[in-house]
Amino acid sequence: MGSLFRSEPMCLAQLFLQSGTAYECLSALGEKGLVQFRDLNQNVSSFQRKFVGEVKRCEELERILAYLAQEIHRADIPLPEGETSPPAPPLKQVLEMQEQLQKLEVELREVTRNKEKLRKNLLELIEYTHMLRVTKTFVRRSVEFEPTYEEFPALDSDSLLDYSSMQRLGAKLGFVSGLIHQGKVEAFERMLWRVCKGYTIVTYAELDESLEDPETGEVVKWYVFLISFWGEQIGHKVKKICDCYHCHIYPYPSTAEERREIQEGLSTRIQDLYTVLHKTEDYLRQVLCKAAESVYSRAVQVKKMKAIYHMLNMCSLDVTNKCLIAEVWCPEADLQGLRRALEDGSRESGATIASFMNTIPTKETPPTLIRTNKFTEGFQNIVDAYGVGSYREVNPALFSIITFPFLFAVMFGDLGHGFVMFLFALLLVVNENHPRLSQSQEILGMFFNGRYILLLMGLFSVYTGLIYNDCFSKSVNLFGSGWNVSAMYGAGHPPAERQRMALWNDSVVRRSRVLQLDPSVPGVFQGPYPLGIDPIWNLATNRLTFLNSFKMKMSVILGIAHMTFGVVLGIFNHLHFRKKFNIYLVSVPELLFLLCMFGYLIFMIVYKWLVYSAETSRVAPSILIEFINMFLFPSTATSGLYAGQEHVQRLLLAVTALAVPVLFLGKPLFLLWLHNGRSCFGVSRSGYTLVRKDSEEEVSLMGSQDIEEGSSPLEDGCREVTCEEFNFGEILMTQVIHSIEYCLGCISNTASYLRLWALSLAHAQLSDVLWAMLMRVGLRVDKTYGVLLLLPVMALFAVLTIFILLVMEGLSAFLHAIRLHWVEFQNKFYVGAGTKFVPFSFRRLSWKFSDDGA
Numbered sequence: 001m002g003s004l005f006r007s008e009p010m011c012l013a014q015l016f017l018q019s020g021t022a023y024e025c026l027s028a029l030g031e032k033g034l035v036q037f038r039d040l041n042q043n044v045s046s047f048q049r050k051f052v053g054e055v056k057r058c059e060e061l062e063r064i065l066a067y068l069a070q071e072i073h074r075a076d077i078p079l080p081e082g083e084t085s086p087p088a089p090p091l092k093q094v095l096e097m098q099e100q101l102q103k104l105e106v107e108l109r110e111v112t113r114n115k116e117k118l119r120k121n122l123l124e125l126i127e128y129t130h131m132l133r134v135t136k137t138f139v140r141r142s143v144e145f146e147p148t149y150e151e152f153p154a155l156d157s158d159s160l161l162d163y164s165s166m167q168r169l170g171a172k173l174g175f176v177s178g179l180i181h182q183g184k185v186e187a188f189e190r191m192l193w194r195v196c197k198g199y200t201i202v203t204y205a206e207l208d209e210s211l212e213d214p215e216t217g218e219v220v221k222w223y224v225f226l227i228s229f230w231g232e233q234i235g236h237k238v239k240k241i242c243d244c245y246h247c248h249i250y251p252y253p254s255t256a257e258e259r260r261e262i263q264e265g266l267s268t269r270i271q272d273l274y275t276v277l278h279k280t281e282d283y284l285r286q287v288l289c290k291a292a293e294s295v296y297s298r299a300v301q302v303k304k305m306k307a308i309y310h311m312l313n314m315c316s317l318d319v320t321n322k323c324l325i326a327e328v329w330c331p332e333a334d335l336q337g338l339r340r341a342l343e344d345g346s347r348e349s350g351a352t353i354a355s356f357m358n359t360i361p362t363k364e365t366p367p368t369l370i371r372t373n374k375f376t377e378g379f380q381n382i383v384d385a386y387g388v389g390s391y392r393e394v395n396p397a398l399f400s401i402i403t404f405p406f407l408f409a410v411m412f413g414d415l416g417h418g419f420v421m422f423l424f425a426l427l428l429v430v431n432e433n434h435p436r437l438s439q440s441q442e443i444l445g446m447f448f449n450g451r452y453i454l455l456l457m458g459l460f461s462v463y464t465g466l467i468y469n470d471c472f473s474k475s476v477n478l479f480g481s482g483w484n485v486s487a488m489y490g491a492g493h494p495p496a497e498r499q500r501m502a503l504w505n506d507s508v509v510r511r512s513r514v515l516q517l518d519p520s521v522p523g524v525f526q527g528p529y530p531l532g533i534d535p536i537w538n539l540a541t542n543r544l545t546f547l548n549s550f551k552m553k554m555s556v557i558l559g560i561a562h563m564t565f566g567v568v569l570g571i572f573n574h575l576h577f578r579k580k581f582n583i584y585l586v587s588v589p590e591l592l593f594l595l596c597m598f599g600y601l602i603f604m605i606v607y608k609w610l611v612y613s614a615e616t617s618r619v620a621p622s623i624l625i626e627f628i629n630m631f632l633f634p635s636t637a638t639s640g641l642y643a644g645q646e647h648v649q650r651l652l653l654a655v656t657a658l659a660v661p662v663l664f665l666g667k668p669l670f671l672l673w674l675h676n677g678r679s680c681f682g683v684s685r686s687g688y689t690l691v692r693k694d695s696e697e698e699v700s701l702m703g704s705q706d707i708e709e710g711s712s713p714l715e716d717g718c719r720e721v722t723c724e725e726f727n728f729g730e731i732l733m734t735q736v737i738h739s740i741e742y743c744l745g746c747i748s749n750t751a752s753y754l755r756l757w758a759l760s761l762a763h764a765q766l767s768d769v770l771w772a773m774l775m776r777v778g779l780r781v782d783k784t785y786g787v788l789l790l791l792p793v794m795a796l797f798a799v800l801t802i803f804i805l806l807v808m809e810g811l812s813a814f815l816h817a818i819r820l821h822w823v824e825f826q827n828k829f830y831v832g833a834g835t836k837f838v839p840f841s842f843r844r845l846s847w848k849f850s851d852d853g854a
Contacts, residue, residue, distance in 0.1 A: 004376060004398040006576070007391060008331040010366035010837070013338065015326040017315065017355045018346070022324045025345030025355050026308045026840075027088040033841025034338050035328035036367060040316040049313040057098065058306035064101045065299045071108060072292045075285055079292055085842065086297045088304040097298065104291060111287065115280045122273040123214040127179055127222070128250045129266050130207055132259060134224040135177050135252065138203045174235045175228055176242060178249040182206070182221040188245050192227070195237050201228040214248075226252070303845050311840055329366055329837065335359070365391050369837035374432070378453045379404065386822045387832025392576060394569045396826050403562065403825070404817055405453065409460035410558065411759035411813040414767060415471040417805055418461025425454035457814075467532040468547075468760075472801070473767035475538035479530045487523030488515075514541055519614035547764075551757040553605050559753025559824070560598045563746070566828030567591055573829055585666035589659040590828075594746050596652040596659070601627055607641055663739045668732040675726045749824040755816050763809050770800055 013035070017025050029035060041049060072079055089097060180188055185204065192200050204225035212219050225247075229235050242249055253259040315324040330338055338357060346354035368389050372380045380397040382404065389395055409418065428451035431437055437448050447454065469475045488504045504515065519525035529535070533550075537543045567590050574582040604623050612620040621639055629638060630649045640646070778793030826832070838844075 004370060004372070004380075004395060006393070006395060007389060007834075008333065008369040008371065008837075009392070010329050010369065011332050011335070011359045012362045012364070012366070013328050013330050013335070013357050013359050015315075015324075015328060015342070015355065015357045017324040017326060017342075018351055018353050019322055019324065021346045021349040021351040021355050022312060022315070023088075023091055023308060024349040025342050026311050027304070028341040028345040028348070029338070030304060030307060030311075030840055030842045031087065032337060032341055033839045033843060034334045034341065035330045036837055036839050037311050037314050038327040038329070039314045040325070040327060041314060046313075050317070051309040051312045054309045055306060055313070057094075058302055058309065061098060061101060061302045062299070062306070064105045065295055065302060067105060068101075068108070068288075068291050068295050069299070071112070072288050072295065075288050077285070077288055077292050079296060081296050085300045085304075087301075088308060088842075089301045094305065097301075101298070104287075108284075108287060108291075111280065111284050115277065115284060118273055118277045118280060120214045122270065122277060123212055124248070125266050125270050125273065127211060127214070127248055129263065129270070130211070130222075131177055131179060131224050131250050132253070132263055132266075134205050134207065135226050136259065137205070138226050173228060173230060174232075175226060175252040176235070176238050176249060177224070177226045177252040178242065178247045179207075179211075179222045179224055180204075180242075180245060180247045182223055184245050185223050185225075188225075188241070188247070191241055191245075192238065195241060196229065196234050199230050199234045200238060202226075203228075304842050307840070307842065307845060327360075331369055331837075365834070367391070367837040368834040370395055370397070375452045376401065378450045381449075382453075382818060382821070383826075383830075383832075384836070386826060386830075388834045388836045390831045390834040393573050393831060393834075394576075394829060396569075396821065396830050399565070399569075400821055401456070404821060405456035405460040406464075407558070407562075407756065407820055408457045408813050408817040409464040410555075410756045411816060412457070412461050412763055412810060413464030413468045413470060413760060414473075414763065414805075415462055415465030415476065417472070417767070417801070417810075418458050418463075418465050420458075420802075421454060421806060421810065422458030422462060425451050425458055429455060457810075468764070469529075469533040469535055469538070470764060470767070473764065473771045475533070475535035477535040481534055481536045482525060482527045482529050483517055483519075483534065483536045484523055484526055485517070487521060488517060525614065544761075548757070548761065551760050552754065555753050555756035556598075556750065557602050557605065558756060559750055559820075560594070560602055562753070562820070562825055563749060563828060564591070564594060564599070566825045566830075567594065570829035581670055582667065585662065585670055589663040589666070590742060592655055592659040593663065593743065596656040598746065598750055600630075600649070600652055604641060611641070660739070660743065663742070664736055665732075668728065668735050671731055672728050675728075745824075745827070752824055753820065755820070759809075759813055759816060763805070763813070766809065767805055770797065770805065774800070 015025075046052065069079065189202055189204075192202055202225060204223045207222045207224060210219045210221050227238055229238050239249070251262075253262055311326075312324065315326040317323070318325055328338075342355045342357060368391055370380060370389070376397065379400045380395075383389070383395065383397045383400060412418065428437065428448055432448075432451065437444075440448055465471060503521065509515065517524055533547070537546060540546070567587060570590075571583055571587045574580060574587060601623070604626060608620060608623060619639075621641060626638070626641060626645075630653065774793055774797045778790045778797075781789050
């Protein structure tokens with residue numbers, strides 16, 4: 001897996017690829033994923049690069065494959081996806097594959113076009129059949145059901161639309177028939193009346209069944225209409241209105257004989273279309289089934305081929321145009337694998353001259369590569385969300401594997417809730433190879449990707465739940481309480497002890513609502529509980545006061561220890577980058593400032609725990625008052641925690657006061673002294689820069705052997721640095737800002753760690769309230785209805801526990817744990833200004849088909 005403490009050492013390599021072997025060499029590199037290519041053609045636009053034609057060819061093949069996949073999906077044909085991806089196709093097979101895919105696309109489009117045309121004709125004939133069937137009833141209606149218009153002559157004996165009437169009216173009466181959408185009927189009729197001014201008669205009826213629209217394919221409700229109009233000019237208006245409302249117009253037969261002939265012809269044509277359409281669909285399905293067998297593998301091959309040409313576009317040509325030159329970042333541990341990949345590519349292409357590589361020195365900062373596995377990947381993602389680490393600096397993810405779930409558990413500590421979370425994460429871990437889980441999206445996908453984080457968070461929450469002795473807000477008595485109630489009765493003590501101790505008797509027990517245990521009474525406190533908080537505190541009225549004091553002090557101790565560890569990790573960065581002066585001028589003053597104040601606060605907390613007992617607890621001084629007096633220098637002497645406390649505190653304050661100016665001015669003055677002692681120098685750098693590129697600090701120190709990558713002597717051709725590049729004001733301002741931020745941050749960050757206490761208290765109180773409002777009510781009901789009531793109460797309690805205490809409270813504690821690591825811990829040593837190593841690897845490609853069709 002590599003080291004998780006620092007990023008992998010990188011080197012810049014130059015690849016010399018023969019034109020005939022470049023494709024095969026990059027195919028071998030893409031399968032292994034060893035190198036990150038640098039773009040050597042940044043000033044050249046994308047459409048002017050050498051392999052832009054090949055990229056366009058790959059895009060055309062991707063379009064064809066996406067169209068095939070869309071048609072296969074539309075036909076409900078399963079698309080097989082292989083577990084192993086095929087290699088990129090050889091150049092000899094690319095043209096053949098392109099020709100086959102283009103031929104298949106033309107055939108599919110032609111068959112699909114014919115199928116759609118047949119389907120549209122079939123739907124139109126079905127509509128025509130329904131129209132003839134419905135309009136046949138229109139001509140048999142009596143006059144009383146039809147509207148009367150003054151423009152038409154009155155016909156007393158015959159129906160208005162009888163065939164004899166039509167013959168009597170002659171050529172002056174015309175008919176338009178068809179179908180219209182249900183939602184357009186009222187507007188259609190209103191428009192006819194307004195435009196034609198009453199010179200039309202509209203008769204319509206709703207179809208009993210819904211029909212598919214030949215244009216859109218939607219199944220909608222239709223109305224059949226028959227329009228009788230008077231005059232040719234009115235007929236033109238009627239037809240234009242029908243076109244405007246997208247009516248489906250069909251010829252209206254003038255006689256009953258013609259109607260019968262049309263219906264018989266339609267029945268025959270519909271049967272023929274059904275037969276032809278079924279055969280067309282069967283042939284189309286055969287073609288799609290055959291295409292589905294290879295469409296996935298071909299899509300993978302095309303994506304790999306396109307990725308190869310994208311990388312080749314980043315290469316530059318030599319003067320002879322026969323060799324491609326590429327520059328890549330490669331981990332030093334993978335150089336042998338890089339050479340083998342070039343040899344394999346050259347051997348596969350059959351070239352006589354093999355491609356080769358060599359490493360080149362550079363002053364540029366390499367990308368950051370930290371190898372992870374499925375366990376450490378989630379923790380590394382949390383750190384990378386803050387910022388990708390600078391090259392070769394200490395990686396916080398290694399320590400976050402323990403500190404992150406532990407700080408989460410301090411805020412979430414509950415044995416029952418932690419065990420439920422642990423079981424959920426364990427279920428995800430056991431079934432991590434399940435395809436539905438690994439391909440899940442959104443919330444379940446986030447849970448699955450962080451399954452090992454959840455596993456450790458649940459496990460640590462079980463531990464802190466044992467320490468807090470909380471299991472669904474109830475205490476668990478595993479080892480027996482260390483408090484003895486019977487020892488408080490006076491009968492068990494000599495008369496001399498009864499007079500000086502407040503003991504119990506029968507009258508005190510009967511009259512008092514609250515009884516107080518005195519640990520100073522012999523036999524009452526028999527020793528601490530073996531693991532965590534004594535279960536008797538769950539019954540005490542001052543339980544919250546006791547736990548608040550304990551958790552608040554615990555939060556301060558954990559926070560200061562966490563921040564101190566962050567400052568110590570910064571020393572490892574200075575040692576690695578050979579900047580030892582930062583240890584004496586930055587890290588040591590920071591440690592002194594932090595420990596002389598807040599480290600001393602931890603000392604007082606631990607000292608009071610160890611020195612003062614139950615007998616002397618009433619005379620024990622307040623730690624908060626003593627800590628405040630440390631800065632106020634009170635005129636009246638206090639008792640103090642120990643002898644000589646005032647002198648120790650003044651010494652610590654003096655050290656703190658001396659550390660501040662060293663922190664503000666030490667580093668800038670040292671750099672200025674170095675610069676004045678080495679004016680106008682040239683320096684050889686055998687490696688790459690380890691600090692910010694072209695920073696003022698680097699400029700002033702480039703002559704010192706402390707920060708060189710090696711102790712190489714000065715050589716000819718090294719870079720010259722002029723005196724004007726050193727800016728003392730900028731260095732001073734940067735250090736002052738950093739020092740102010742650190743000094744104020746020590747105070748604010750220490751207070752920020754009190755969120756461990758606050759969220760732990762909130763979680764415990766919410767759990768207690770949920771138990772009191774649900775489970776306690778259900779358990780107190782009598783046995784007649786208790787069993788019936790207890791089942792829904794337990795179900796509701798489980799649901800609220802999961803959604804409120806596990807999901808919402810867990811998310812809150814998770815976010816606060818992230819904040820404590822990002823702001824309070826990582827800013828002590830972690831810069832996070834690097835760039836991530838993104839290798840050219842086919843595993844990074846997505847094998848899913850795009851949804852857009854042709």
